[in-house]
Amino acid sequence: MARKAFIYLKTGMIQNLAHQTLSQMLEKTSNVKPLTITNYLKQQNSIYFAFKMQSLDFFLDSNWINKFPRDAVEEEEADIFWEGCESIFYLLVSHLDEENVNKFHNQNSIDFNLATLWERIKQHYAATLVENCSNIITKIFNLRMDEQSVLATLNEFQYIFVANNMYQSPKMSGNMPTLEEIFSQIELAMARQGESVIKEETLALRVQGKKARCFGGKHNPMEPHQELECFHLSPEEKEVFFNRLKKRKEEEKSSEPHAYAIYSASIVDKSTILYSGASFSLFKNAEKFISLRKMNIRLQLANRKTIMAEALGTPVVLSDSGFPIYLKNPLAVPSITSLLIEYSPFLKKNCCLKAEGNVAKLYSEIEELFFNGKIVDNIIKTKVLSPVAESETVNADPLILHQALGNPSERYASALYPLVNLLGIKCEACLKSKSHRLPFRGTFPVLSYPFKVVHMDLCGPITPKS
Known part of the structure; x- marks a missing residue:
């Protein structure tokens, strides 16, 4: 396998890279910008391409030296081989900061440190990614909910995760945190830091039962009452509010129809x-x-x-x-x-x-x-009071159930009483009211007298109070 690797080596490219001394490479590192996730995305392809072109990607394995001993190749091939190793080392060094470069500067045996060097690079970028995500989380917590800032933060947030998802090769990804780990950290951070703020603001605008609610000392403009009448702002209004609420509920109970369910x-x-x-x-x-x-x-x-x-x-x-x-x-x-x-x-x-x-x-x-x-x-x-549909009683009469509901259609009656067969019920009131729903002929007869009664084609008879 080692001999096959040498067949594909581009000798001229390796020799040109090998002529660059370590001091020259260190000078170049001073011009390298601080490592960020963006830099890594731009450079990872060139790094991995250099490994692949010279068939040296197996250096990412820390046990490679046991698989390819130095005396297993001929002397001329060995020189080219080790020059390529040195070039790869310089290539990696050029992407490290000064602190990590100094850790490998005085090493006499380069070949034993390539795998370790690669691990340090991956750890460095993994830490950078987590730091970037942490900064984004901080931005979310301090975010003002205007459209421009939200879109900018979400776009940056999306870019970070898309970038992290681009690490397809396990050898290239190394110690990079997974998307699941990052999202888990975000969820925990939001639960710890944002719970009180989120709860206060969302509950203040919460809508339940199609009625807006005031909460936490704040008045919701969607509430039907005026701000001066809000007992969350004026405690003296609290008793007045609950008395009004109690009175309204008593009125609702007194006029509550018994068509849907029986409460006893x-x-x-x-x-x-x-x-x-x-x-x-x-x-x-x-x-x-x-x-x-x-x-x-x-x-x-x-x-x-x-x-x-x-x-x-x-x-x-x-x-x-x-x-x-x-x-x-x-x-x-x-x-x-x-x-x-x-x-x-x-x-x-x-x-x-x-x-x-x-x-x-x-x-x-x-x-x-x-x-x-x-x-x-x-x-x-x-003690709890449960609404029980009449359909569940032993001697339920389908016609009585149908009339108790206000003569609904078979579709709605079956939804309310799924255990009782309400199909095909002969209801006289329904037949009388629905028989007038004939197709429209296109013209109306000319009448010379005023209407005495107007039929609105309601679904079932009603008894108006006035």
Whole structure:
């Protein structure tokens, strides 16, 4: 293999390079700009090309000397061979800073240090890359959100990662950090340094339930109330705000239609346990799930007994503030006596659990009350009200369900009641209203008298209040 390498050596090129002394190369290094990732991208091709052209790329392996002993080649070929090695050494030295050059200046045996020298070069550029990324991270944290600065920073950020991704050869990349490592460092840095700022600014402009929110002592201009009425700026307005909110919710409850779901005391669990050590939330009744997937899962309890979960899905419970809470992947377990809700996911979403005496309350990050319970034997027990569609009852009448929903189309009715066959229902009200939806003929008859009644072709009968 060594002899084949010498066949492809360009003797004239090697001799010209070999005539350059080490002192001349050191003079040239003084003109080399400080190493940056940009310099390396421009020079890496020429460095690796020089190795390839002279078939000396195996010098990147620290054990090359054991594979190609010096006495294995003829004397004339050996001279050309070692001149090429010296040229490669000079080429590498020209790309090092003065500190690293001095480490190899007084070495008598160049051949044993090429691999080490190459490693030092890769380490140097790896450190430079991390430093550049660190500078970019600092820029992101100090970034003002105007369009020009954002685009400039993102373009520079993109260039750094694209440049790092260009190192295709493992021998060329060496100790370069991977994209995954750099992104991981960025994520950790942003979590540590930017969490408070990001949280404060994003929550101040957060939109939930199609209503803008004020938060953290800041007034959101998107909020329907005036700045002078914002209790986040004026604490004396807080009581007025909550009284107004309570009154509005009472009015909404008094006029709330019962078409979509029935809420009754019979579907309230006697005790619901909030527990942080639970692996899953457990529901006894499958009626509370809006989506359900049948499966058999064996669960082991703390007393080493086992119970069977029959399904997994997405249930809905109502918070004490009246808005629905969608829980992720709870299990339906008919054999349990109390509903079990794991509240660790709530804490991960910046929710707050406050305890006063034997009362425990779980608040959202915008101070809305999720659960209000009591602490009994170090266990938080509460009551939750779940919306249960009438389709889940045993004696559900498809026609009654259809009319209770306000005579919707089959598509929407099936979406609300997936377990009941609502197709082909003969509803007299629907037939009367929808029979008027005939194709438009293009002209209307000329009328000589005023209308007494105007039919708006609503989907189902209504009873106006006035």
